Amino acid sequence: MLEYNNNLGDIVDQCISKAKQSGATDVEVALIKNTSETVSFRNKKLDESDRAENIGLSLTAYINKKRTSVSSSNLNKENLEKLIVRCIDAAKITPDDDFNSLPDKELFFKSSKELDLLDDTHIENSKKIEYLKEAEEVAFKNPEIVNTNGSSFSESKTEVILGNSKGFKNGYKTSNFTAYCEVVSKSNGNMERDYEYTSKRHFENLLKPVELGSNAANFAIRKLKPQKINSGKFTVIFDKRIAKNFLNYFSNAITGSSIYRGTSFLKDKLNKKIFSENINIIDRSDIERGNGSKYFDNEGVQIQNLSLVKNGVLNDYLIDTYYGRKLNLSSNGRSGGTTNLYFENGDRNLKDLMNSNKKIFYITETIGHGTNIVTGDYSVGAAGMMIENGEFAYPVSEVTIAGNLNDMFKRIILANDLQFNYSTNSPSILIEDITVAGK
């Protein structure tokens, strides 16, 4: 049994019975409570403090195959009752959809090992400021660092409670500690910015302030005096920080919704090879202290660990109840998306990849939203460094890279430097023969 606040649990129960009384045949209620404290620091002193206390309740009512939802931050009993009546009234005139329903009872969350997602430590604002001060001081030791866009430290505690009229009711608490530092470097007229970021369930797992500040500074300094290169085909390495974007495109393209609706470049690719032989993609919900770990999905369904891609072959989709029924598949607990999604390590080290070609464009950031999940067409702005003979030669900016994901996926080569820093994680990625548009 997981732990949650009983008073909030009672509100969930009351809403379910009120909706049933008002004519709902089924009801689902989710309550999320979040408290957070954020401190921003800039140029040696406090810049901004923000304390937040938010609560939100959302209720979905079914009248047989009709469904509507309401949500509110106002938990006043009268307000909730009014909203529930409004919801039922709307449901009555909403057309039927045969696929609308709560999950099957046997799929509900049953048990899990302890995931250790809550660190109850409260970090006083003065301690947060100390952390940020240390990070910025380290960054400013570099003469090229002339300014800061601000650093921030945020502590957040969240409680989730979910209940429905099929008897499911459970909840759990999580915490998040996040520190961010963004500094500005300058050389002659050119200014560049870059950042480092750390986010963990437990305070003790955060990057130390020294690392945060010196990484941010080094990243911003190495971008100074960039060149715009001539257009051409290049071997490209994606830094880990952005390599994970490919997993996001991948997961967007295999949601039940995009597969059923046909709006995905990976439609009809199940059991087919979409990556090279040695590539595996895992989505695991039960990593202890994992940033993406959770006990159950947004519908209360037990989350299965998935080998989405095995030896290059697409093995599974991300399925919730609604699209599961449409696709004649059973929900695998992905209402709310992926959990801890990652590429398994490749077998080459990064240095090795950097030496694989005389000239390699090492990309540290992309800008823009030029990814089309329907066609797989990909075109984004890029900046980074030119590597010549295995060594960083000069920074590059104001160029674009373009291709098609169907083709790029097949040519992904993975390094062996996977780390679990985010909820989606990738080792560095190398792809040969990418069109770079510059001068």
Added chain:
Amino acid sequence: MSKILKNSELDVSSANSIVSETLNKCDDGELYLEDSKSEAIVLDDNKIKSSSYNSNLGYGLRAVTGDVVAYSHSSDLTKKSLNESSKNLKSTLSSSNGTYNFEIKKTNKKYYTEQDPIEAKNFKSKIEILNQVNGYVRKKDNSVKQVTATLLGEHKSIEIIRNGGEILTDERPLVRFNLSVMLEKNGRKETAVYGIGGRQNYDAYLKEADWKNVCDEALRIASVNLNSKPAPAGEMQVVLGPGWPAILIHEAVGHGLEGDFNRKKTSAFHNLVGQRVASEGVTIIDDGTLENRRGSLSIDDEGTPTEKTVLIENGILKNFMQDRLNARLMKTKSTGNGRRESYKHVVMPRMRNTIMLNGKHTQEEMIKSVKKGIFAVSFGGGQVDITSGKFVFNCTEAYEILDGKVGSPIKGATLIGDGPSALKEVLMVGNDMMLDPGIGTCGKAGQGVPVGVGQPSLLINKMTVGGTQL
């Protein structure tokens, strides 16, 4: 008189005394109250896929001293919670010794109706329109494989209670109709999105001719793209169509002219006031006063009346966009650009409707003058790095230009440029200024706010087009 507090257990006089006690020794600040309602009705795959209604109530208490901001917000609108917030602010700013600035401009002007668009049209008729839209689109073109039509409505009441008891209020309607279609022909799929909206009731945008026009436009763009060929890669001349392509202005110079980045000297524009930042003939304004427009506001989220702010006049940088904090620190006046997404967010300088005014050239002239380049008619989103000035935006409808003639459509590509220099590369400004259809949302520091853009056709000498064809 506070309408929002009337229905809560917090009374006006307690609120006033907590505000004045909190802000007594501060330079600025306020209690911001918000009561908002929103709805979303989505038709997808021939069915009403979801309908939701959201009602939110909350407050944000802000204290400002020097350049330090302390903020505390909650959805629990009670005296107890507000006292907690006050305690938190006072402990953060314990050493503050400021003088409260009571001065704030007043206005009676309203640029939109006070009505709640959600209540002004009944639920059933909204569902009927979505069904009609779906039927019309599918009947019009048999290559249509998927239709998603969305109605979004919102009504936000805000109240700003300042130290001394002054209450400034605004009632803001906002609606949007959006259509996304996917076409499939000869094994090839393409999508297109189009929409309309603004600060009026639904009926102002949903007359039959209006929604049909949205459908026709989405279908037209998707069909053009079904025949598109790979885009070129490299630097070339670019002709931009009028209207929505003005997100170029928004990204290339708009963000860089927001007061906070310039006060902090992290914008590429911070030391360029009075200097040439664009070609002669380029004038750009940020206007919060256009009636019923998506980016318009009667007062901003600090209570300052909005205005028409000249940013760039005939190529020379004139003004930044300011909220009260940045204006005070830069020794100027707020331009009514202080905005926040909701009570959960702190105020910052944000754009409203950012517009480039007419020049004297025709689009025809521009296209004729281009030997090799592209003609970009419609865009998806954009993004900018304020510090380096590099910005991108994504074409969703574009054509190649060869020897002064518009040729085949090309696939969506990202265009990249450098903000401070891009507008100096403007060779011709058109005489066909158009505002966008009312669909823009701008993101900054995790906050999304509705904005508008507008421009005439433009000829830009040099931009990098991110295609695949070398």
